[in-house]
Amino acid sequence: MNRLVLALVFTASIAPPAxxxxxxxxxxxxxxxxxxxxxxPEVRDLLTRSxxxxxxxxxxxxxxxxxxxxxxxxxxxxxxxxxxxxxxVLVAPVLLVGQSPYHMEFPGTMTLSSETIQRVYxxxxxxxxxxxxxxxxxxxxxxxxxxxxxxxxxxxxxxTAAVAIDLSDGxxxxxxxxxxxxxxxxxxxxxxxxxxxxxxxxxxxxxxxxDKAQRTAxxxxxxxxxxxPQVVEGDPAATLIFLAERLKxxxxxxxxxxxxxxxxxxxxxxxxxxATAEQGRRATEAFVDAAVRFIERWKALRPRN
Numbered sequence: 001m002n003r004l005v006l007a008l009v010f011t012a013s014i015a016p017p018a019x020x021x022x023x024x025x026x027x028x029x030x031x032x033x034x035x036x037x038x039x040x041p042e043v044r045d046l047l048t049r050s051x052x053x054x055x056x057x058x059x060x061x062x063x064x065x066x067x068x069x070x071x072x073x074x075x076x077x078x079x080x081x082x083x084x085x086x087x088x089v090l091v092a093p094v095l096l097v098g099q100s101p102y103h104m105e106f107p108g109t110m111t112l113s114s115e116t117i118q119r120v121y122x123x124x125x126x127x128x129x130x131x132x133x134x135x136x137x138x139x140x141x142x143x144x145x146x147x148x149x150x151x152x153x154x155x156x157x158x159x160t161a162a163v164a165i166d167l168s169d170g171x172x173x174x175x176x177x178x179x180x181x182x183x184x185x186x187x188x189x190x191x192x193x194x195x196x197x198x199x200x201x202x203x204x205x206x207x208x209x210x211d212k213a214q215r216t217a218x219x220x221x222x223x224x225x226x227x228x229p230q231v232v233e234g235d236p237a238a239t240l241i242f243l244a245e246r247l248k249x250x251x252x253x254x255x256x257x258x259x260x261x262x263x264x265x266x267x268x269x270x271x272x273x274x275a276t277a278e279q280g281r282r283a284t285e286a287f288v289d290a291a292v293r294f295i296e297r298w299k300a301l302r303p304r305n
Contacts, residue, residue, distance in 0.1 A: 033084035035092040043090070043131070050088040051134040051304055052295065054080045054167070055121065057149050059098030059142035062106035062258070064192035064266040066213035067200045069108045072098065075196075076141030078203040079288060086292045087299075090133065094124045098145045101249040105259035114148050121152045129162050135298070136164040139291075144247065163302075170294035171287060188218075188232050191247075191258070193268025194275045195283065202280030213272035216264040221255045 030037045033046060056076030063071040073096050080091040096110075099117060103109040125136055136156060140149045149166055156164035189195050200208050220228065224245065230238035247267075250257040258265055266272060 031081050031084075033089060033091055034081055035090055046088060046090055047132050050090070050299075051132060052089040052137065052298070053125070053128050053133045053135070054083060054089045054091050054137045054139055055125070056080050056091070056093055057098065057121070057138050057140045057142065057145045058093075058096065059100045059111075059144065060096050061098075061100040061103040061109040061111075061142070062192075062265045063196065063200075064213065064264050064272065066209050066211075066272055067192060067197055068204075068207045070096070070207075071192075071196065071200055072142040074204045074207070075199055076139050079141070079284060079291075080139050082284070082288045083291050083295070086288070087295045089137070089295060090128075092124070092128065094121055098142045099148060100142070100144055102144075102247045102257040103265070105250065105257060106265050114151075117145070117148050118152050118155070121148075122155050125152070125156055125162065125164070126160065129160055134162050134304075135302075136162055137167045137170065137295070138164065139167045165298075167291060167294075170298070171290040174290040174293045174297070175286075186232055187269040188228055189268040189270045191268070192264075192266035192272070194270045194272060194279070197272045197275035198277065198280035199283055200280065201275055201277040202284055205277060210273065210275065213275075214264050214266070215271040215273070216262045216266045216268070218267070218269060219261055224256070 035043070038046075056073070056079075058070075058073035058076045060069050060073065062069060068074070073093075077091070077093055080093075083089065084091045095112075095117065097112050097117075099114055100109055100111040104111060121138075128136075136153075138149045138153060140146055146166075146168075153164040153166055156162050197208065197210070197213065201210070218225075224242060227238050227242050231242045245254060246256050247258065248254045248256045250260065255261075258267065261267065
């Protein structure tokens, strides 16, 4: 063996082991009961303990200057994952896109028809029924999907061996009634407002740019503006009528698409700068706690066969 070969062998023997090169953008950690992270043997093992699936139903849409297009997606998935750490359920995201035609004046928003959405969720659930899951909870993290979600729930109950429930109904069944009348200082706060921004600051803080938040002046049609104080006070009839007409596509002529009511896309009388992660933590923990209590109650009332 010549000196060059000996030198190469010696150098190789003392050199530190090479560090494997991996994607520098990858920072995700494996999360229990989250279907995209699981192997099929892990799903099979979960089925020995639980036949319940939790499906977030989100959207990709504008959420003002301070919170990301994926706010509804991340909110739904993160809450679902938090629930699944406390009680065994399979968390199974299906779509990113939801029904959001009234946000289409803001760049980046995507929307699908109700027919497409319900068919995709129904067929995805059928796949999981095939594998042995028999109970489905739909976590609707975008209010615009609510009627589609209820339709899918009814289809599963009417057409398959599974039982499906809208998780918002389950949470309402477990949550205590709100006491007393609303404070006079309360103001209308919905899409992209203080409540939603606070939850984003708690659930996915690195995506929130609170320095870019702006307070907006709402320009509601006169009859809805006149109704708003009664909505804030919690009048059930006024709220039902108000919500039936609000946030509709521009081409309906109702003058309630987001851009027609808000220059920033935020639908709130409050300043988003009031948002805090602590407010988001309290709201999230209340929701997760009620959801877990409902799931445990369902398991107790209807044990697996």
